[in-house]
Amino acid sequence: MAPALVWLTALMVVPCALVLALAFFRRGIYGGIEYTFTLENFGLVFDPLYAGIFLNSARIAGTATLVAVVIGYAAAYAIAAAPRRWQPVFLFFAVLPFWSNYLIRTYAWIVLLNREGLVTQLLRWFGYTGEPPSMLYTEGAVIAGLVYNYLPFVILACYAPLSRLNPELAEASRDLGASAMTTFRRIILPLTVPGIAAGAVFVFVLSIGNFVTPALLGGGRFQMIGNLVYDQFLTANDWPFGAALAMALIAIMLVVLMAQAFAANRASGHAAEVRSDANG
Amino acid sequence: MSEPRTLLAIDHVSKNFGRVTAVDGISLDIRENEFFALLGPSGCGKTTLLRMLAGFETPSDGRILLDGKDIARTPPNRRPVNLMFQSYALFPHMSVRANVSYGLEMERLPATEIRSRVDAILTTTELVPFADRKPEQLSGGQKQRVALARALVKRPRLLLLDEPLGALDKKLRGAMQLELKRLQHEVGITFVIVTHDQEESLVMADRMAVLRDGKLLQCDTPHAVYEQPADRFVADFIGVMNFVPGKASTDGVVAVNGARIAGNVPATLSPGAAAVASVRPERVRLFPEAQTANRTTGMV
Numbered sequence: 001m002a003p004a005l006v007w008l009t010a011l012m013v014v015p016c017a018l019v020l021a022l023a024f025f026r027r028g029i030y031g032g033i034e035y036t037f038t039l040e041n042f043g044l045v046f047d048p049l050y051a052g053i054f055l056n057s058a059r060i061a062g063t064a065t066l067v068a069v070v071i072g073y074a075a076a077y078a079i080a081a082a083p084r085r086w087q088p089v090f091l092f093f094a095v096l097p098f099w100s101n102y103l104i105r106t107y108a109w110i111v112l113l114n115r116e117g118l119v120t121q122l123l124r125w126f127g128y129t130g131e132p133p134s135m136l137y138t139e140g141a142v143i144a145g146l147v148y149n150y151l152p153f154v155i156l157a158c159y160a161p162l163s164r165l166n167p168e169l170a171e172a173s174r175d176l177g178a179s180a181m182t183t184f185r186r187i188i189l190p191l192t193v194p195g196i197a198a199g200a201v202f203v204f205v206l207s208i209g210n211f212v213t214p215a216l217l218g219g220g221r222f223q224m225i226g227n228l229v230y231d232q233f234l235t236a237n238d239w240p241f242g243a244a245l246a247m248a249l250i251a252i253m254l255v256v257l258m259a260q261a262f263a264a265n266r267a268s269g270h271a272a273e274v275r276s277d278a279n280g
Numbered sequence: 281m282s283e284p285r286t287l288l289a290i291d292h293v294s295k296n297f298g299r300v301t302a303v304d305g306i307s308l309d310i311r312e313n314e315f316f317a318l319l320g321p322s323g324c325g326k327t328t329l330l331r332m333l334a335g336f337e338t339p340s341d342g343r344i345l346l347d348g349k350d351i352a353r354t355p356p357n358r359r360p361v362n363l364m365f366q367s368y369a370l371f372p373h374m375s376v377r378a379n380v381s382y383g384l385e386m387e388r389l390p391a392t393e394i395r396s397r398v399d400a401i402l403t404t405t406e407l408v409p410f411a412d413r414k415p416e417q418l419s420g421g422q423k424q425r426v427a428l429a430r431a432l433v434k435r436p437r438l439l440l441l442d443e444p445l446g447a448l449d450k451k452l453r454g455a456m457q458l459e460l461k462r463l464q465h466e467v468g469i470t471f472v473i474v475t476h477d478q479e480e481s482l483v484m485a486d487r488m489a490v491l492r493d494g495k496l497l498q499c500d501t502p503h504a505v506y507e508q509p510a511d512r513f514v515a516d517f518i519g520v521m522n523f524v525p526g527k528a529s530t531d532g533v534v535a536v537n538g539a540r541i542a543g544n545v546p547a548t549l550s551p552g553a554a555a556v557a558s559v560r561p562e563r564v565r566l567f568p569e570a571q572t573a574n575r576t577t578g579m580v
Contacts, residue, residue, distance in 0.1 A: 171336055172369035174356045176434065177386030186382075190373050 016250070023243035031237035041244035050228070054248070057224040060139065060214075061207035064146035068203045069196055071147065072154025076195075079155070080162035091159065095152045102149065106216050109145050110136060113217070137219030145213040150203040157199030161192040194264060201260045205253045225249050284311040287470050288333070288438060293342035293352075294494075295328050302328040304494035305342070310438075310472060315464050317481035318474045320491035321517070326474045329491070330440050333472065334363040346437060357386070362431035366442040368423050370415035376426050377402070377411040383434045401433040404466065421452050428460075432467055441473040445480060457483050478518045482506065490514050508544075515558045522564070528555040 023041050026034040044050065079090045097105055112118045113136040120132040135141055165188065173183040211226030220227075225245065232242030288310040295303040303325040310316045318326040331337045333344065335356030344352045351359050362383070371379050377398060384394040402408050405425040415423060424444065431439055444460065445453045461484050464471045475481055481488045482502045489499040490510075498510035509515035512523070524541060530551045541557045549555055 166367060166369060168365045168367050168369035169371060171356070172363075172365055172371070173382070174336075175334060175363050176383035176430065177357045178382075179357060182386070187371060 019243045019246055022240055023247050025240045027238045027240050033239055038240075041241045042248075044241060045244055045248045050245070053223055053228055054225055054252075056222075057208050057226075058252075060142060060222070060224060061146070061204050061210075064143045064150070064207045065200050065203040067143065068147045068151050068154045069200050072151050072199055073158045073192075073196060075151075076155045076158035076162050079159055080165075087163070091156070094155045097148075098152055102212065103216075105149060106145055106213055109141065109148065109217055113141055113144075136217065137221055139218070139222055141217040142214050142222050142224075145217040146203070146207045146210060149213065150206055153202040153206075154199035157202065158192060158195040161195040162188075165191060197260055197263065201256055204256060208252065209249055284314070286310070287312045287314075287347065288472075289343075289345040289348075290329070290333075291343040291345060293329070293332065293339045293344060295325075295332060295337060296340045301494050303332070303339075306491070306494075306496045307342075308489055308496065308499060310470060311487075312470060313468055314470055315461065315484055315486045316470070316472045317485035317488040318472065318491060319478060319481045319488050319517075320476065322476055323493075324491040325494035326476075326491050327442060328494075330363070330442055330472070330474045333438070334361060334440055335359050360437040361440060362434050362436040362438075363440040363442065364427050364431045364444055366444075366446055368415075368427040368447070370423060370426055370430075372415050375412050375414060376407060376418070379415070379426055380407075380430045380433050383430060387434075397433055401429045404463070405429040405432075420448050421456065424448060424456065428463070432463070432469065435467075436469060438470050438472060441471060443475055444473060445475075445477075453480075460484060482518070490517065509558070512556060512558070520561050522559045522561060524557040524559065526555060526557060527551075528553050 022033070024037055024039070026036050026038050026040075028034045045054075075094065079087055079094070082090060110117070114120075115132045115134070115136070117136070119135060123133070169187055169191070170183050173187045174180070178186065208224070209226050210224065211230045214222050214224045214227055215230075218224075226249075229242050229245045229249065232238045232245060236242075286309045290306055290308040290310075292305050292307050293303060294301065294305050306325075306329060318329060320326050328337060332339050332352070335351075335354060335358075339352050342352070343350045346359070346361070351361075356363075371382065374382070380398050380401060381394050384397060389397075399408075402411055405428060407422070407425055407429060410418060410422055410426075415426065418426065424447070428444070441460075445456050448456060457480060460471075460473075473481070473484065485502055487499065487501050488505060490497045490505065492513055498505055498514050500508075505514065506518055509518060509521075515521045516523075524539075526541075528545055528549045528551055529540075541559065543557055545555075
């Protein structure tokens with residue numbers, strides 16, 4: 001316990017506290033930091049210009065989460081339904097992209113999507129002769145990049161409850177007269193929601209703060225909060241405002257994580273409450 | 281008494297999994313309102329046979345006739361047959377009432393009818409006080425009753441029970457054997473139970489089938505199976521049996537190392553052939569001196 005606490009304090013709490021402190025200072029005229037207390041950095045976060053970027057980031061991250069959950073759940077379902085001895089092999093292939101660098105994986109999408117990229121060539125091979133479709137530097141490309149990079153998280157998070165599910169539950173549902181679709185909707189899906197929630201939170205939190213993917217696949221045309229923070233620190237040299245933005249981002253992530261923890265806790269806590277009631 | 285009607289006819293049914301034959305040409309008739317037991321050691325094919333009756337496996341060969349109609353290829357949700365799973369397979373996210381209602385909701389019955397039928401079966405199975413509990417808040421015996429109620433509320437033509445008492449401790453098992461028997465009388469549904477416990481089938485079943493290696497060895501009343509086992513395996517598997525090796529003799533007596541034991545000699549056995557006499561221990565009496573013809577000597 002103690003080593004973990006030291007580790008957490010040194011690498012998490014102290015840096016965060018430093019950034020938080022930074023957010024309450026003024027920007028110096030030549031880009032330095034003027035050590036006088038102010039709240040205007042936080043006021044600026046709520047400026048329509050920046051608030052809009054926050055909303056846009058949330059929308060892109062939300063869409064990526066939805067797509068990743070649908071694809072990831074289907075993949076996890078297929079893996080869990082495969083013969084037992086093949087499941088580790090399929091899981092290995094699902095997480096294989098993690099073994100290569102995030103940047104390289106994202107560059108691969110540029111190769112795929114650019115005007116004369118693999119997708120266009122494939123279309124031509126099928127007889128397409130028109131203008132090459134513009135796929136790169138669109139919001140779709142950013143979403144595709146985010147989905148691709150975080151999909152393994154969803155697959156792993158959904159595979160866990162799916163593989164633990166007693167197959168006799170689905171059989172019992174069929175036996176009682178339910179179709180395969182009804183069995184999925186009323187038995188399998190509700191029992192694997194915790195996995196979906198965990199995977200979704202992963203994708204959302206990692207996507208909303210991402211700055212590499214929007215920069216490379218969005219071509220700078222789609223600014224997300226991550227890019228904004230990056231720009232404040234490294235381009236605009238406005239560290240205090242960058243710190244305030246980073247704190248706002250952390251606040252959003254905390255709210256999402258706490259909502260998930262609260263929901264999970266309530267699900268198990270409710271059961272415990274009824275149980276003690278039954279015994280008493 | 282009128283001739284009992286056949287409800288389910290299993291007609292030369294086989295099931296292969298790859299090169300393994302789990303069920304090998306079994307034919308059986310199960311009668312209306314009967315308590316029927318499929319008995320055998322693990323791996324004898326009884327569970328595979330039960331899963332074919334429920335619809336989870338399709339026979340490789342043969343027919344399964346329910347009321348004269350072949351249901352071998354009907355999916356499980358379209359047969360008037362319900363299965364009580366060995367693990368009970370209660371839906372963990374639903375209350376007892378929701379579990380029991382589930383099957384009736386699938387039939388799209390009116391809500392009032394579902395409610396009254398669920399109430400009735402919860403009363404029969406003494407589950408009313410637990411109706412709002414989740415399965416994890418129930419004891420083993422209560423879970424077993426929920427699984428039973430969930431299947432019975434559908435009023436199936438045939439109820440299949442896969443080792444229904446296997447998960448209960450020994451004391452509870454004895455009580456539940458009688459309880460199951462009572463319930464079966466009360467609801468008037470044909471029960472087919474799978475078990476490896478010979479005592480269970482002797483106590484509960486009207487008739488029983490003994491299976492081994494996918495084959496049917498004997499199908500008869502428990503009394504007949506106990507008194508006239510079809511072969512040595514059945515004799516050994518059901519109850520406790522002593523085997524005395526010797527030779528068959530003409531007068532229906534097997535001669536064994538000098539002792540003579542009277543018994544039924546099958547017509548196929550010619551005098552002098554090697555034979556084994558089987559004697560139930562409860563039929564052995566001790567006397568101070570040799571007196572009857574049917575005896576052997578020994579030391580106490």
